[in-house]
Amino acid sequence: MTVGSQLKNTLAGLKGAQATIRLYAQQTRHEQSQIAFQEGLIILSEVVASLAGRLQEIELAEPQYKSV
Amino acid sequence: MPVWVDGLLRSLGLFLLVFAAIRILGKKHPVATSPFHFVVYSVVAVMTALLAVNIIPNFDFALAALATWVFLPLLLDYLALHSKALYQLLHGKETIIIKQGKVMEENLKQVRLSGEGLLKGLRAKNVFSVADVEFAVLETSGELSLLLKADKRPVAPHDLEWKVMPQLEPQTVILDGNILHDSLRRLGLTLQWLQTQLECSGVSLENVFLGQVNSAGELYVDLFDDLIQLPNPSVREMVFASLQQAQAELLKYSLSTEDPQSKKQFADDSTKVQQVVEKLRPHLLR
Incomplete structure (x- = not known):
């Protein structure tokens, strides 16, 4: 596996976790949990954005490894 | 009036009367209260029995006595609410x-x-x-x-310095195969949501004896057919695991890359995910 596809894998895993946490943030009835989930989501979206940026850079630098 | 009609009416009337009296006397369990209350309950019971089978000839006299035994304790209980001395007199001291x-x-x-x-x-x-x-x-x-x-003493999460997810009481949404619309509405959930959840676990509504929604919004069902094994979805544990995995992978990238700028970026990201893991641990695992 190239670095690019490894990164893509991690990114996908993070996005999946993000989606499930968003679901729990919606359906949890306790306010304290809701707040914790939402705060976690904010940090996660920062990480996802930074990782996506890095992935773009790699694909630009080594277009021969670009996966579809 | 034949004798049996007299007995029937007498017992019926007394039954309703004593039922009301016991209701008024309160919720306390007769055995778990003080000896004082035990005596009161006994006297009321015995007097009613004697009245019902006509052993006490004078009906009005007996009713007056019964009323005294119902209302006097009530009055004393009420006074004891305001006076500590009277409370101790009635109930004794531990x-x-x-x-x-x-x-x-x-x-x-x-x-x-x-x-x-x-x-x-x-x-x-x-x-x-x-x-x-x-x-x-x-x-x-x-x-x-x-x-x-x-x-x-038994260990509590507090003793272990664990943070635990605050939990609300679970709400019952299905009972005996019937949907309880009131509690669904109280949770802000729709019928469609419930149907989707049931479809996901592959059971039909008629087969569900009991369904409860916990405070995380997850549905638990108990089936009439105990031979069916339901999948036990540990979604929250899985999310936690995937977060931890992502954190480890980011750390690995930061260690393996040679470019100092991206090394730092990966390390920062890994720390951030670690923060989320710690923050959500009580809510996802406990």
Whole structure:
């Protein structure tokens, strides 16, 4: 596996976790949990954005490894 | 009027009367309250029985006595709410049996409790060794209440310095195959949501004996057909695991890359995910 596809894998895993946490943030009835989930989501979206940026850079630098 | 009609009417009337009286006397369990209440309940019961089978010839006289025994305790109870002295007079005072791990023999004698009796009371509370008890009180209802020594108490999450997810009471949404629309509405959930959830676990509504939604919004169902094994979805544990995996992978990239700028970026991201993991641990795992 190239670095690019490894990164893509991690990114996908993070996005999946993000989606499930968003679901729990919606359906949890306790306010304290809701707040914790939402705060976690904010940090996660920062990480996802930074990782996506890095992935773009790699694909630009080594277009021969670009996966579809 | 034939005798049997008289008896029927008498019993019926008394039944309703005593039913109302017991309701008024309160929610306390007759055995668990003070001896005073026990006597009151007994007198009311015996008097009603005697009245019902016509042993007391004068009906009005008996009714007056019955009313006294119902309303006087009520009045005393009400007064006892405001006066501590009266409360102690009515209910007695609890007696300290064990203090700082030592049995108070004089108090035992005072309440006429033998050593055997004390051991029996402790065993009823699942305590077999007197050495484990810090403090014990004989309540006026005759029950033994005790405080275990600090190192013998059951462990609570607080003792382990665990943060745990706050939990609300679960709401029952399905009972005997019927959807309880009221509690669904209280949760802000729709019928479609419930149907989707049931479809996901592959069961039909008719087969569900009981369905509860916990405070995380997850549905638990118990089926009539106990042979069907339901998948046990541990979605929250899986999310937690995938977060931890992402954190480890980011750390690995930061270690393996040689470009200093991206090294730092990956390390920062890994720390951030670690933060989320710690923040959500109580909500996802406990």
